[in-house]
Amino acid sequence: MLDTQDPIFQKLHGAVYTNPEVVNLILDLVGYTVDKPLFTQRLLDPSAGDGAFLIQAVSRLLSSYKKRNGSIRDTVEALSSCIRGIEINPQAQGLCKQNLKTVMSSHGLTNIEITQLLDKWLVCEDFLLWNRDLLSSDEYGNSRFDYVVGNPPYVRQELIPDAKMSLYRSLYSTIYDRADLYVPFIQHSLELLTTNGSLSFICADRFMRNRYGKRLRDFIVSNYQLKYIIDMHKTSPFADDVSAYPAIFVIFDSSDDESVHVLSMETVDEDSCDKARRVLLNEEQASSNDGIVSHRFDYWVTGDAPWILESADHHAVLRKLEAEHPLIEDETHGIKVGIGVATGADRVYIVNPTKQDIDIEAEALLPIVTTRDIASGEIRWSGKYVINPFMSDGSLIDLDEYPKLKRYFDIHGEVVKNRNVAKKSGAKWYRTIDRIYPELVGTPKLLIPDVKADNHIVKDEGRYYPHHNLYYVLPGKWDIDALRAILLSSVVRFFIWSYAVKMRGDFLRYQAQYLRRIHLPMLDSITDEQLVALKNPALMADKETLDRLVAEIYGLTDSDLEVIRKTVV
Secondary structure: OOOOOOHHHHHHHOOOOEOHHHHHHHHHHHOOOOOOOHHHOOEEEOOOOOOHHHHHHHHHHHHHHHHHHOOOOOHHHHHOOOEEEEOOOHHHHHHHHHHHHHHHHHOOOOHHHHHHHHHHHEEOOOHHHOOHHHOOOHHHHHHOEEEEEEOOOOOOHHHOOHHHHHHHHHHOOOOOOOOOOHHHHHHHHHHOEEEEEEEEEEEEOHHHOOHHHHHHHHHHHHHOEEEEEEEOOOOOOEOOOOOOOEEEEEEEOOOOOOOEEEEEEOOOOHHHHHHHHHHHHOOOOOOHHHOEEEEEEOOOOOOOOOOOOOOHHHHHHHHHHHHHOOEOOOOOOOOEEEEOEOOOOHHHHEEOOOOOOOOOOHHHEEEEEOOHHHOOOOOOOOOOEEEOOEOOOOOEOOHHHOHHHHHHHHHOHHHHHOOHHHHHHHHHOOOOOOOOOHHHOOOOEEEEEOEEOOOOOEEEOOOOEEEOOEEEEEOOOOOHHHHHHHHOOHHHHHHHHHHOOEEHHHEEEOOHHHHOOOEOOOHHHOOHHHHHHHOOHHHHHOHHHHHHHHHHHHOOOHHHHHHHHHHHO
16 A cells, blocks of 8 residues: 655645644634534535544544434434545545544444445545536535535646646636645635535645735635634644645635634644634633734735735735835836746756866857855856857747757757657747846846845846846846845835745745835935935945835834834844
């Protein structure tokens, strides 16, 4: 039998298993508790895996049944419709069955009863195709669920066959851009809720803020009532140490209370989960001493706006900045944000002629700068070049006119032609994933690495082409040094902190989609004295003075700046 804990299995099937204390917290938040007649209600786990959620849910169901009926007899007829666990992988489902047998046996069920119930409860199918035909039929009402809980799979689109992905896209309106598989899982699960039903998942928090989650955000806030969000990006709530940045969210089909309660946790154990439970359900006061911070919002965002989980004060300062200053790429600034080149095979396309025995036409090479080259805060070029297969008009070069490059590509033909972009490009197989614009080399720009714990802005006078792990900012109408100073400030980090996906250690993703959320003051609102101060190199070493100057330029009060610095420092 395949080991479901094997990393390869987990990567292919999105299998990440959840700790019992987190499972119990989720069941409590949706209201699946023993004091209720659970035997009259239905619960769904759309990605059952090894049964982490079902183990606890079945135990609660059997306890509720015994509490109300005084015995555990006649369970098959009474409970056969109460649970559904969907799992696409038969090996994982086999493990789930074994785990549930142990639980059910401990409650006094016979082997025959266990077998009959599990045959009803567990379904080995693709959840995204399961029950789709009932959504518009008369039988749909009998196929809804009062509770949906679980940990949906983490699967990137490139791991899914194209035909299957096309089918998913035709069925689920929330799939947008490069959305992971958990996005349509959430949509289909919500579609299966009963009136007044509730759903809670623990999954990656990326959809709450980034581009690919915009349709799902709109789907949720337009049709349902978001109730609780627990930010857990500083914790590890899974049974294995995985690179996931999770949150728990609870959604009701409907609710008289429109408020949203947001809570952040620094640790996940029985005590902290119990404290979180009491804060959310019993309205106890949260305490930072317990590693818990809590905020309540009377109204939530509308449409596809990102979900910002920080305090009301944070929201107020952010809205003030956004209302009073134009976006960074507004035409009044003339600024452009972009990303460096992705080649699809860096070991072929990025070369160092001084260290490698390589003979390629010089006009096909552009000096390239990488994240490692700017780690010190200034460019220390490693001597690498990127092969540029493009003409200035965007067409590809004729390899017959570049015999040395053609010979080089022949040597590395297997690697180059096996790239996805090559397979889709036919005779243009030697193109890079991204088009290269040679004029960018000679253009002064600011370089920003993708992942950083703080603003890291490095000036390129106009000598290099950026690698794909670097984003760049062309200064437009701005003096490049003045712009760099503002981008290094806590005020600008506040924008990134508000919108970017957070990683453990409070590292942020400085991606173009988040950089474009920055608002900048109008140039004509900056005095000559302020401009001179921004361009002073000594200012970069004095963060306190820099922040106060930039806050003054933005028109922020001392209390506004205090909110910002408490958030980002």
